[in-house]
Every structure is written in C-alpha cells, then in structure tokens.
Amino acid sequence: HDLLVTVRGGGHGISGKAVENDTLLIDLSKMSNLSADPTTMTAVGEPGVLLRELDRGTQAHGMVVPAGVVSHTGISGLTLGGGIGINMRKMGLTSDNLLSVQIVTADGKLRTASDTENTDLFWAVRGGGGNFGIVTSYTYRMHKLDPEILSGVMVYAMDEAKDMYDRYFDYSLEAPRELNMSAAMSMSPTGTPFLMAGFQYMGSPTEGEKVLKSYRTLGNPVADLIRPKTFLKQQTLLDAGNPHGTNYYIRGRTMDKYDPDLIDVMMEKWRHSPGRHNTMRLIRFGGAVDDLAKDATAWPHRGAKWDLELGGSWVDPSLSAKNIKWGKDYWDALAPYVSDRFYINEMMDETQEEVAVSYGDNYPRLVQIKNKYDPKNFFQSNGNIKPTV
Ligand SMILES: Cc1cc2nc3c(=O)[nH]c(=O)nc-3n(C[C@H](O)[C@H](O)[C@H](O)COP(=O)(O)OP(=O)(O)OC[C@H]3O[C@@H](n4cnc5c(N)ncnc54)[C@H](O)[C@@H]3O)c2cc1C
Structure with a gap:
C-alpha cells in the first residue's frame, strides 16, 4: 500500500521517527530475550531489550556491555547509532563491541553480518542507524566490571x-x-x-x-x-x-x-x-x-x-x-x-543534508552500501542515508 514503514526497538528515539502517524509500524518491543554467556564473554539481545535488562543480565556474571545512561532506552536504536555512555572511554562504543547481527534486509532476506559475513553491512550497522534493514538479534562482546x-x-x-x-x-x-x-x-x-x-x-x-x-x-x-x-x-x-x-x-x-x-x-x-x-x-x-x-x-x-x-x-x-x-x-x-x-x-529535526555532513568521509561508503541493500529507501524513517540509484 506504499505506506512508509517505521521500526521501533526500545521507543526512545529522540526524533520520534520510530513511531509516526500514517505509517506501518514494525514494533519489535516484544522481542526481548537476552542471554549472557560468561564462558565466551558474549551477550545476545533481541531488539526489544532495554538497557536495564542488558546491564542486569551481564552484571549477573560480573560483566558489562558498554551502553547508555538511562535504563529504559532500547539497545536497538542505541547500538545502531553508536552507543555512548559511562564505559565508552574504557571499553569503546556499544557498536564497537558488536560481534554480529542478524538482519532482515529490504529484499526480505535474513542475513548475518559480522567480520566474516556481509562485512560491508556489518561496517554500516555500526553507526549507520536503521538504514540497512531490521536487526533481529545483536551479539556483543562483554567486558569484566566489578559491581x-x-x-x-x-x-x-x-x-x-x-x-x-x-x-x-x-x-x-x-x-x-x-x-x-x-x-x-x-x-x-x-x-x-x-x-x-x-x-x-x-x-x-x-x-x-x-x-x-x-x-x-x-x-x-x-x-x-x-x-x-x-x-x-x-x-x-x-x-x-x-x-x-x-x-x-x-x-x-x-x-x-x-x-x-x-x-x-x-x-x-x-x-x-x-x-x-x-x-x-x-x-x-x-x-x-x-x-x-x-x-x-x-x-x-x-x-x-x-x-x-x-x-x-x-x-x-x-x-x-x-x-x-x-x-x-x-x-x-x-x-x-x-x-x-x-x-x-x-538527531532532532536536522535535515538529510545535515545527516550527510555529519557522516563526513564515511558518507560515500554508506551510500554505496545503501544502494546495494536498500536501493528504494524502504527504511527511510531514520537519520537517512539517501540511495543514489
Ligand atoms: C532520555 C534519553 C536518554 C538517552 N541516553 C543515551 C545515552 O546515554 N547514550 C546514547 O548513545 N544514546 C542515548 N539516547 C539516544 C538513544 O540512543 C536513541 O534514542 C536510540 O535511538 C534509542 O534506541 P531505541 O531502540 O530505544 O529507539 P527507537 O525509537 O525504538 O528507535 C530509534 C530508531 O532506531 C532504528 N531502529 C530501532 N530498532 C531497530 C531495529 N531493530 N532494526 C533497524 N532499525 C532499528 C529506527 O530507525 C528507529 O527510528 C538517549 C535518548 C533519550 C530520549
């Protein structure tokens, strides 16, 4: 029906682009499983997981995934945009600790993106926001942190x-x-x-x-x-x-x-x-x-x-x-x-041009990857990377 599609993780997005009028909302908030494995020092979260669940689930093992500072924020949008917080200077951004994602791209395919699979997509989802598909699972590296x-x-x-x-x-x-x-x-x-x-x-x-x-x-x-x-x-x-x-x-x-x-x-x-x-x-x-x-x-x-x-x-x-x-x-x-x-x-009310300026030298590569995975800009209710094909 040519409806604009919006994607909601934790629902904390500042610009409100996850929930707009007259759109088809894909609400992932009920996908909220989290598991943390101290042996491999990895945690796997679905897109409806909130930061408080991530913090509690990892601290149960004396560990942490660096993330944000308000506990009802979603891991989903936060990770895709970068993820800054009180651990970042010691452990990096949330997205720097991402090991892989499962993502449904605009062609309807479920893909894994990691350092070894769909590496271009993996590069793009670590900071490029919700432009490249719907992430259904995030795998993170955990770090030790005393309580x-x-x-x-x-x-x-x-x-x-x-x-x-x-x-x-x-x-x-x-x-x-x-x-x-x-x-x-x-x-x-x-x-x-x-x-x-x-x-x-x-x-x-x-x-x-x-x-x-x-x-x-x-x-x-x-x-x-x-x-x-x-x-x-x-x-x-x-x-x-x-x-x-x-x-x-x-x-x-x-x-x-x-x-x-x-x-x-x-x-x-x-x-x-x-x-x-x-x-x-x-x-x-x-x-x-x-x-x-x-x-x-x-x-x-x-x-x-x-x-x-x-x-x-x-x-x-x-x-x-x-x-x-x-x-x-x-x-x-x-x-x-x-x-x-x-x-x-x-992002609040900035224009697409301002988004492009913000990505600086990384913008051309983001456009290339957008052209490959979402040439029709199906995922556009976000800090948009505009395809050029
Ligand atoms: C009070 C407050 C405190 C904050 N504190 C911090 C902080 O400490 N550190 C920090 O880095 N940021 C912080 N933020 C910003 C926060 O990172 C973003 O608002 C982030 O988008 C929230 O993610 P969400 O899943 O809750 O949001 P949502 O509103 O659900 O999603 C935001 C956007 O992310 C995309 N998206 C979400 N889930 C998916 C998915 N599964 N697949 C594809 N695209 C998806 C969509 O484009 C969507 O429009 C804060 C925001 C607020 C309002």
Whole structure:
C-alpha cells in the first residue's frame, strides 16, 4: 500500500521517527530475550531489550556491555547509532563491541553480518542507524566490571561555573580512560541554576579515589556527592529525570576545540531557559572511542573531543513552542563554537543534508552500501542515508 514503514526497538528515539502517524509500524518491543554467556564473554539481545535488562543480565556474571545512561532506552536504536555512555572511554562504543547481527534486509532476506559475513553491512550497522534493514538479534562482546564503582557529581554555584568550565575542558583532555566526565547545567526544584560535574570511575573505587583527589581541586563545590555505589544503581540514577511521556528538544554537536568565548554564550542563553528540567550537557569522548580508525566503522566521530548536548524537556505540551524556540535560538548562538556534526542518536529535526555532513568521509561508503541493500529507501524513517540509484 506504499505506506512508509517505521521500526521501533526500545521507543526512545529522540526524533520520534520510530513511531509516526500514517505509517506501518514494525514494533519489535516484544522481542526481548537476552542471554549472557560468561564462558565466551558474549551477550545476545533481541531488539526489544532495554538497557536495564542488558546491564542486569551481564552484571549477573560480573560483566558489562558498554551502553547508555538511562535504563529504559532500547539497545536497538542505541547500538545502531553508536552507543555512548559511562564505559565508552574504557571499553569503546556499544557498536564497537558488536560481534554480529542478524538482519532482515529490504529484499526480505535474513542475513548475518559480522567480520566474516556481509562485512560491508556489518561496517554500516555500526553507526549507520536503521538504514540497512531490521536487526533481529545483536551479539556483543562483554567486558569484566566489578559491581561497585566510584561515581556521582560535584555541584557548583553558577558564579563558579565559568572558571569551572575553563578548568574542566583542560582536565578532561588529560583524564584517564577509566574516568567518564560530564558537566551539566541544570536547575533545582526552586529554580536555582547550578553546574554539575559528573564523575564515574570505571575501575576499582580505590584507584578512583586517587583520581578524585585531583578532580576535587577543580573548583569549590557547594556539594560533593561522589560515593561508591553499584554500577546498576548508577545506571538508573537518570531515569527519574527522563520519564516517559515527556516532550524533548534535544540537540547535540561535537566539538573538536575549545574556545573560552563559548562559555559566555552558553551561560547567557542558559539564563533564559524557560523550564526547570532543561539541561546543557558536555561529555568528553576520547579514550577507547579513539582506539579505532575513523573509517573502522560507520560511526564518524572518532577524534572529536567533546559532545555538547542541549536537553530541552517539559511535560505540558502548551509549553512546546516556547521551549523549542529557546532551544533553536540557543543553537544558533552556539554554532560558531561547535562542529557541524552531530551524533545520529541525538538527531532532532536536522535535515538529510545535515545527516550527510555529519557522516563526513564515511558518507560515500554508506551510500554505496545503501544502494546495494536498500536501493528504494524502504527504511527511510531514520537519520537517512539517501540511495543514489
Ligand atoms: C532520555 C534519553 C536518554 C538517552 N541516553 C543515551 C545515552 O546515554 N547514550 C546514547 O548513545 N544514546 C542515548 N539516547 C539516544 C538513544 O540512543 C536513541 O534514542 C536510540 O535511538 C534509542 O534506541 P531505541 O531502540 O530505544 O529507539 P527507537 O525509537 O525504538 O528507535 C530509534 C530508531 O532506531 C532504528 N531502529 C530501532 N530498532 C531497530 C531495529 N531493530 N532494526 C533497524 N532499525 C532499528 C529506527 O530507525 C528507529 O527510528 C538517549 C535518548 C533519550 C530520549
């Protein structure tokens, strides 16, 4: 019937392209089996598995597959777009730990894609999103991870924020790969803005304490909330702030260099945030993410130093116009300081041309593979790689 087909895994996609009006929805959420084998150090998940199930299933064996930070996100879209999270600097992206997929391509064939079979397809599904078929099974490499980690946040008053950011950018370049760092502006329930510097040490808490000593010298926090806790606890801490049914205006761009003028613009615009749930988050890439070459997989951001992400979030739909306008204005102001590339899983309302720019030198190869496996663009409700045949 020429209906546009959309594919839903965990249903967490920011742009909402998995669930659109007047389309045929292929909903995979009930395919949610997960198995983890400590002997081979592999885990196999179906596309309806959520991160909390992946984390619990692997931690049951003292292991982990590096993935994201909100436990009700799906492994499916997250893996296909790349997969960033607190383990990435030590273990790589989620997609870097993919060993194979089972995938139904547009011609209706079920194929295996791995390092030895359909290698072009395997290259493309590691960062190229849902462009190449419907993945029905993901096989991952697991890593050892003890149950307890040292993690939390330092909270700073806004009059410390500018200096903090300055020091933060420098510090993050030298940080050990066990350390995941983020800095986020947020607001208290009474509307007081503050800056949080996140610290997650993905090694032994004793080693983490040593690193924390220098982290503590970055500024004068009003609260120090860094404590040992279980990895599983850490992985659910952001759930409450990201409930289902919320409206989002999320936008991200990678950053290759730091211009201190960015902070003035960032803080000035932040002052006009219309809602108290909005955040502005800076994440350090690097570490194991850069162990692979830029063209090793389709994920195009190796070598990018940071990811800057505006997280507009509100519940009442009548506030949408106001929040979206604020988000757009914010990004217009930040444009001179960030790259023109974004992580595909942070796609909001970007155009196809912007998607192409984001994939950089990997884009021509993605188009070639799209031409081979999906020449009619059957799978187009995504960060689309446009076929040229
Ligand atoms: C609150 C929040 C927190 C997030 N945190 C992180 C994070 O920590 N790290 C991170 O990397 N990302 C994060 N993301 C982004 C997340 O990776 C993407 O939203 C991802 O698409 C979610 O996957 P899903 O299966 O839940 O999404 P869905 O909405 O189900 O799918 C998104 C898209 O993926 C494709 N897709 C999904 N399943 C399949 C399949 N089986 N076969 C083919 N195509 C498929 C489709 O194109 C679909 O439109 C977050 C998003 C939100 C909203």
